[in-house]
Amino acid sequence: MEVIHSIADLRSRIKDYRRKNDQSVGFVPTMGYLHEGHASLLRKARAQSGLVVLSIFVNPLQFGPGEDFERYPRNTERDLQLAEAAGVDLVFMPSVSEMYPSPTRTTVSVTGLTSRLCGASRPGHFDGVATVVSKLFHIVQPDQAFFGLKDAQQVAVIEQMVQDLNLGIEIVPCPILREADGLAMSSRNVYLSEEERKEALVLSQSLQKAKAFVESHTAFTPQELESLVSQHIATSSLAIIDYVEVLAYPTLEPFKNSHHTHSIIIALAVKFGKTRLIDNLILQVGK
Ligand SMILES: Nc1ncnc2c1ncn2[C@@H]1O[C@H](COP(=O)(O)OP(=O)(O)OP(=O)(O)O)[C@@H](O)[C@H]1O
Ligand SMILES: CC(C)(CO)[C@@H](O)C(=O)[O-]
Ligand code: BAL
Numbered sequence: 001m002e003v004i005h006s007i008a009d010l011r012s013r014i015k016d017y018r019r020k021n022d023q024s025v026g027f028v029p030t031m032g033y034l035h036e037g038h039a040s041l042l043r044k045a046r047a048q049s050g051l052v053v054l055s056i057f058v059n060p061l062q063f064g065p066g067e068d069f070e071r072y073p074r075n076t077e078r079d080l081q082l083a084e085a086a087g088v089d090l091v092f093m094p095s096v097s098e099m100y101p102s103p104t105r106t107t108v109s110v111t112g113l114t115s116r117l118c119g120a121s122r123p124g125h126f127d128g129v130a131t132v133v134s135k136l137f138h139i140v141q142p143d144q145a146f147f148g149l150k151d152a153q154q155v156a157v158i159e160q161m162v163q164d165l166n167l168g169i170e171i172v173p174c175p176i177l178r179e180a181d182g183l184a185m186s187s188r189n190v191y192l193s194e195e196e197r198k199e200a201l202v203l204s205q206s207l208q209k210a211k212a213f214v215e216s217h218t219a220f221t222p223q224e225l226e227s228l229v230s231q232h233i234a235t236s237s238l239a240i241i242d243y244v245e246v247l248a249y250p251t252l253e254p255f256k257n258s259h260h261t262h263s264i265i266i267a268l269a270v271k272f273g274k275t276r277l278i279d280n281l282i283l284q285v286g287k
Helices: 007-020 036-048 076-085 117-121 125-140 149-164 187-191 194-199 201-216 222-233
Strands: 002-004 025-030 051-056 090-092 144-148 170-174 239-248 263-272 275-284
Touching: 002 007, 007 025, 007 051, 007 090, 007 125, 025 036, 025 125, 036 051, 036 076, 036 144, 036 170, 051 076, 051 125, 076 090, 090 125, 117 125, 117 149, 117 239, 117 263, 125 149, 144 149, 149 170, 149 263, 149 275, 187 275, 194 201, 201 222, 201 263, 201 275, 222 239, 222 263
Parallel strands: 002 090, 025 051, 025 144, 051 090, 144 170
Antiparallel strands: 239 263, 263 275
């Protein structure tokens, strides 16, 4: 495994690989502080691609004022061990000035899909994500890129960007990995106090309740599911709901009742103290 800091070095390393091999290049972009969720993406890339490229970059463009850019957790040594164990070939770890040597005057903005959920509660967030992912895609030029469905809106946004800009990269969505008790794995879980960590279980529990409701009803409205989920989350006195929304997936359009869509997402963002957690469940519903 090789660790690379400059764009020029990464480009020449990948060019070299392409010259000597006809196998595919797989890419996993991350912000580091890696956990089993990231490892599952890397293992999938390892199984499907000849060369596996991992990027670790905490992207300032996607953090709003007052968000946790400065204190976002970092542990390079542990990240490199996990990457090596997962079979990564190249780790790209650029500095902020390597990625943004001058003020960015070009922004990639995906409209429509970004007007709800995290796009509404984190203004500018998806412009920052689409811009950095598009830069990374141009640098790595992968055949496949692997993204976790924990960030399901991000998957929809990136798929739209790839389609609209004819990037010709296959986006591979990967399932959410959870702790044994159901909490979705996230680098930000490390911020939680012991009590917040216990109470955060209401998130995955509320999604399971919604799943049971969907399975036992032939038809339902999004509002029914939203109130069921919100009410369960409200059983925790520490939880402050940012949003709970049920939409069609991957269009992220509202629908009137379950007869009007095939696939739905139950998406939530909830704060415990200063820590904002997201989770979701995507379900197929009968027409
Ligand atoms: N529990 C998980 N299961 C599957 N994929 C995940 C999981 N957590 C993160 N990922 C995916 O890993 C990639 C990198 O995500 P990122 O580095 O932001 O990690 P994170 O744990 O989601 O951090 P954060 O605390 O910022 O949400 C994204 O595609 C993300 O969806
Ligand atoms: C895709 C990504 C690495 C872009 O900074 C980030 O949004 C993330 O970790 O999901
Ligand atoms: N995985 C999403 C990155 C962020 O929260 O900024």
